[in-house]
Amino acid sequence: MARTRRPLIAGNWKMNGLCADGVALARELVALIKGRPKPAFDMVVCPPFTVIGEVGKAIAGSPLALGAQDCHAAAKGAHTGDISAAMLADRGCRFVIVGHSERRTDHGETDAEVKAKAEAVVGAGLTAIVCIGETESQRDAGKTLAVVKAQLAGSLPAKASAANVVVAYEPVWAIGTGRTPAADEVQEVHALIRARLADAVGAGEAARLRVLYGGSVKPDNARALLSLPDVDGGLIGGASLKSRDFWAIAESCL
Ligand code: PEP
Numbered sequence: 001m002a003r004t005r006r007p008l009i010a011g012n013w014k015m016n017g018l019c020a021d022g023v024a025l026a027r028e029l030v031a032l033i034k035g036r037p038k039p040a041f042d043m044v045v046c047p048p049f050t051v052i053g054e055v056g057k058a059i060a061g062s063p064l065a066l067g068a069q070d071c072h073a074a075a076k077g078a079h080t081g082d083i084s085a086a087m088l089a090d091r092g093c094r095f096v097i098v099g100h101s102e103r104r105t106d107h108g109e110t111d112a113e114v115k116a117k118a119e120a121v122v123g124a125g126l127t128a129i130v131c132i133g134e135t136e137s138q139r140d141a142g143k144t145l146a147v148v149k150a151q152l153a154g155s156l157p158a159k160a161s162a163a164n165v166v167v168a169y170e171p172v173w174a175i176g177t178g179r180t181p182a183a184d185e186v187q188e189v190h191a192l193i194r195a196r197l198a199d200a201v202g203a204g205e206a207a208r209l210r211v212l213y214g215g216s217v218k219p220d221n222a223r224a225l226l227s228l229p230d231v232d233g234g235l236i237g238g239a240s241l242k243s244r245d246f247w248a249i250a251e252s253c254l
Contacts, residue, residue: 007041007226007233007253008166008210010129011240012069012097015048022051026058028243033063041233041253044095045240049083056092067095067129070103073116075123085117085124096121097235099131099155101172111154118157122164129166129235130155131214132193136173144171144185145192152196160201162208167193168235174215176237183224186213190230219248226253 017025026045033039046067047055056066072082088096098121099114109117114130121128132151134144148169157165169189174180181189190211197206213225214235226234226249233253239245 003232003253005208005210005232007250008212009041009043009233009246009250009253010067010095010097010166010168010212010235011043011045011246012100012214012235012237013045013047013051013240014069014102014237016241017048017051019051019054022047022055023058025241025243026055026064029064029246030059030062032243032247039063039250041250043250046095046097052088052091052093060092065094066092067097068093069097069100071096071098071117071120073113073120075120085120085126089124089126093126095127095129095166097129097131097168099151101131101133101170101175105172111151114155115157118155118165119159122157122159127164127166128157129168129212130157131168131170131235133170133172133174133215139171139173144189148189148192149196152193153200156200160197160209162201162205162210166210166212167197168212168214169193170214170235176216178216180216180221180225183228186225187228187230190228194230217249219245219252222249222252 044065044067046069068088071085072079098117103109118128134147138147193211210232212233212235213231217234217236
């Protein structure tokens with residue numbers, strides 16, 4: 001079946017790698033993408049803040065896009081240790097992940113905070129990758145759809161569109177564990193997300209807005225997960241740190 005949305009493969013490097021590691025990984029990806037001059041997918045890497053500048057230089061002129069893993073909701077000010085969306089735009093970022101479950105857990109980020117961050121990203125002219133997903137206990141209690149629905153409603157920025165938002169469905173229990181939902185379970189959640197997006201932004205816009213799956217995507221399960229009708233690519237953690245694995249995942253979208 002032909003895709004109606006161009007897949008996006010996003011690499012979340014998390015808190016991994018010093019400058020030399022990030023640059024080496026970026027160069028490997030640039031070499032791989034050069035072998036496919038007109039890739040049928042978009043690809044973005046989201047390195048740690050400290051490495052963004054050097055990775056940006058390494059991928060300059062290639063189809064690879066630069067992203068970040070978080071930002072502050074404010075444009076500037078007295079927020080020691082934080083980074084604004086405008087600062088990320090200034091370094092060449094085009095995407096910012098907001099509401100990743102590790103931030104929701106480690107930093108207690110609420111849907112309202114995630115929404116404020118997503119609005120800051122959109123306000124800076126960038127695209128927010130808004131993460132949502134249920135915990136294992138919520139899934140076991142049969143609450144997956146209700147949790148995802150509530151998180152989506154609470155986290156989407158006011159002016160969401162296909163041009164400035166990507167949604168990433170990431171079951172918390174699947175992240176970094178090697179476990180994934182069954183393909184039909186993933187499709188069920190993605191179809192729900194698409195239906196709720198239609199309520200929020202209109203059916204036409206929802207039909208264009210990309211919804212990624214994330215959580216233990218590897219080269220050997222990527223095709224089954226990423227070829228589902230409402231799955232428009234992946235948010236990849238561990239496997240994005242190995243250029244060949246990340247590339248193999250991207251190629252499985254073709
Ligand atoms: C993630 O952290 O967004 C993620 C999907 O991680 P992993 O691919 O390692 O499960």
